[in-house]
Amino acid sequence: MPTFAYQASDATGRDVTGTVEAPDRASAVRQLGGRGLQPFKVSEAAAKPNLRGVTTTKPKAGEVVDENTPIRLSSSQLQLFTEELSELLEAGMRLEAALKLMEGKGTTGTHSRISRRLGNLIREGHPFSSALRQASPSFGELFCSVAAAGEAGGSLAESMKRQAQYLASVREMKSQVAVALIYPGFLFFSAVGVTILFTTFLIPRLSTMMSRMKGGVPKGIQIVMAVSDFTRAYWWLILAVLGLMALGFWIWSGSKSGRPVWDQTKLRIPFIGNVLMASFHTQFLETLASLSGGGLPLLKGLELASRVSSNQYVQRQLENVIAGVRDGASLSRGLEKTALFPLKLLEMVRIGEHTGDLSGTLRRTADRCGRELSKSLEKVMALLQPVIILVMAGLVGVMAYMMISVIFQTVSALKSRG
Numbered sequence: 001m002p003t004f005a006y007q008a009s010d011a012t013g014r015d016v017t018g019t020v021e022a023p024d025r026a027s028a029v030r031q032l033g034g035r036g037l038q039p040f041k042v043s044e045a046a047a048k049p050n051l052r053g054v055t056t057t058k059p060k061a062g063e064v065v066d067e068n069t070p071i072r073l074s075s076s077q078l079q080l081f082t083e084e085l086s087e088l089l090e091a092g093m094r095l096e097a098a099l100k101l102m103e104g105k106g107t108t109g110t111h112s113r114i115s116r117r118l119g120n121l122i123r124e125g126h127p128f129s130s131a132l133r134q135a136s137p138s139f140g141e142l143f144c145s146v147a148a149a150g151e152a153g154g155s156l157a158e159s160m161k162r163q164a165q166y167l168a169s170v171r172e173m174k175s176q177v178a179v180a181l182i183y184p185g186f187l188f189f190s191a192v193g194v195t196i197l198f199t200t201f202l203i204p205r206l207s208t209m210m211s212r213m214k215g216g217v218p219k220g221i222q223i224v225m226a227v228s229d230f231t232r233a234y235w236w237l238i239l240a241v242l243g244l245m246a247l248g249f250w251i252w253s254g255s256k257s258g259r260p261v262w263d264q265t266k267l268r269i270p271f272i273g274n275v276l277m278a279s280f281h282t283q284f285l286e287t288l289a290s291l292s293g294g295g296l297p298l299l300k301g302l303e304l305a306s307r308v309s310s311n312q313y314v315q316r317q318l319e320n321v322i323a324g325v326r327d328g329a330s331l332s333r334g335l336e337k338t339a340l341f342p343l344k345l346l347e348m349v350r351i352g353e354h355t356g357d358l359s360g361t362l363r364r365t366a367d368r369c370g371r372e373l374s375k376s377l378e379k380v381m382a383l384l385q386p387v388i389i390l391v392m393a394g395l396v397g398v399m400a401y402m403m404i405s406v407i408f409q410t411v412s413a414l415k416s417r418g
Contacts, residue, residue: 002030003045008037015300019045025127044125071114072137075171081111082164089157112377127151145304146290162290169286169370184381187388194395200232202399264313271380276311278373281345283308285366293359299325314340331358345369 001021006028010016016037022028028042033207081102088098096119114136129148132139143163150159231238252258267273285321289307291301302325305319317338324334332349335341346363350412352361 004030005043005045006037006042008032010037023126027101040220042127043130063129064294071110071117071136071138073110073114073136075167077110078138079164079171081114082160082167086142086157086160094127095156122267128156142287142304142307145296145300148296150238159290162293166286170283184384184388187385187392191388191392191395194392198228198395198399204228204232204300212250263311266311267313271376271383275380277340278332278369280311280314281369282343282366282373283361286317287367289359289362289366292362298331298358301333349366 001023003019003021004025005017005019007017009013017022019029020028022031025042025044025385032042036175044266064113084102085098088101089095093101099115099119099122103119117135118128118131121134122128124132127148128151129144132144132147146159146163150156253262267276288301288305291304292298296304299322302318302322306315306322309315309318317340319339321334324337325331328351332346332353335349336346348361348365349358350370351363352358
């Protein structure tokens with residue numbers, strides 16, 4: 001009888017591992033459920049992967065062997081694949097048949113290659129979550145964990161649907177940021193172009209004209225001309241200093257001691273910090289809702305959802321939350337001890353705990369945070385535009401002042417000669 005290795009969570013949320021003998025994987029999952037365990041990875045112990053971690057089979061005649069070639073998916077390809085798979089599963093198709101249908105859409109495209117590889121791994125007895133890990137690095141740990149939770153709870157179609165919605169929301173958020181930065185970016189580069197034009201063309205000509213005038217040059221114009229001359233003569237030194245400063249900051253912000261300080265400082269920057277926090281709230285709550293709704297224990301879901309943010313300060317705060325929940329505290333109590341979540345968000349979590357619909361409440365709260373994120377982005381973009389316009393107006397004002405001064409002194413000189 002085959003032996004299956006498993007990883008599961010017990011009633012307290014702790015991870016346990018071991019082996020179980022069963023005629024097939026479904027029977028092994030049922031045995032673990034009878035023991036009060038919630039499996040999130042069950043695989044046949046006899047499966048032997050190759051050096052790259054991908055189980056290979058004898059290829060068919062004329063089939064292109066691509067099992068050892070890494071397949072990487074873009075964000076749009078990953079979203080499309082997840083949406084199509086969830087639609088087929090919701091229509092009642094078995095997983096293997098759905099992947100076979102998706103494979104038949106083409107013979108050389110990435111979509112067909114990933115479907116073919118997943119189908120081969122599943123036919124060899126691998127669970128879907130394990131096949132995802134082996135098939136492509138584009139399926140991150142979070143994606144695989146959502147799939148494992150859906151498999152264990154018998155709701156793979158619903159899990160894939162929620163994952164597709166999550167991927168769509170992340171892409172939408174990124175596109176909103178990109179679109180919102182187009183106009184401020186255009187203004188910024190225009191300001192840089194105007195500055196270069198003034199310092200390399202207009203100011204040198206004005207300095208030549210004013211050096212021939214009687215009465216001397218006004219002090220303000222002398223300062224501007226001196227800055228222009230210094231910039232033209234030592235532009236390479238300025239670039240070198242700025243480059244060294246940027247390199248030093250990059251090294252410090254990535255160091256073991258500097259990164260936590262910088263990560264915490266970013267959250268305190270006016271307007272920018274609000275956007276970062278709203279983005280974290282949206283992704284964290286949506287991820288935790290998907291995991292807990294898919295049947296994964298709360299503690300395991302917290303451990304996986306804590307990885308949605310690369311901010312080390314946030315991760316350390318969430319580690320305290322995980323430790324509190326592991327010791328028996330409620331989720332709302334653990335979140336309350338951090339400085340990451342506002343009071344109104346904590347109240348929503350408490351309501352979900354009291355009503356027993358924690359995943360639904362978390363998802364509704366994530367939607368609310370998503371709307372707040374959109375508002376925060378609009379505020380930041382609305383602030384950036386006038387700031388850049390004011391900078392450009394200042395540059396143009398300085399140039400206008402210099403030109404008017406030259407004209408005034410020229411007219412005064414002509415009158416004195418008359």
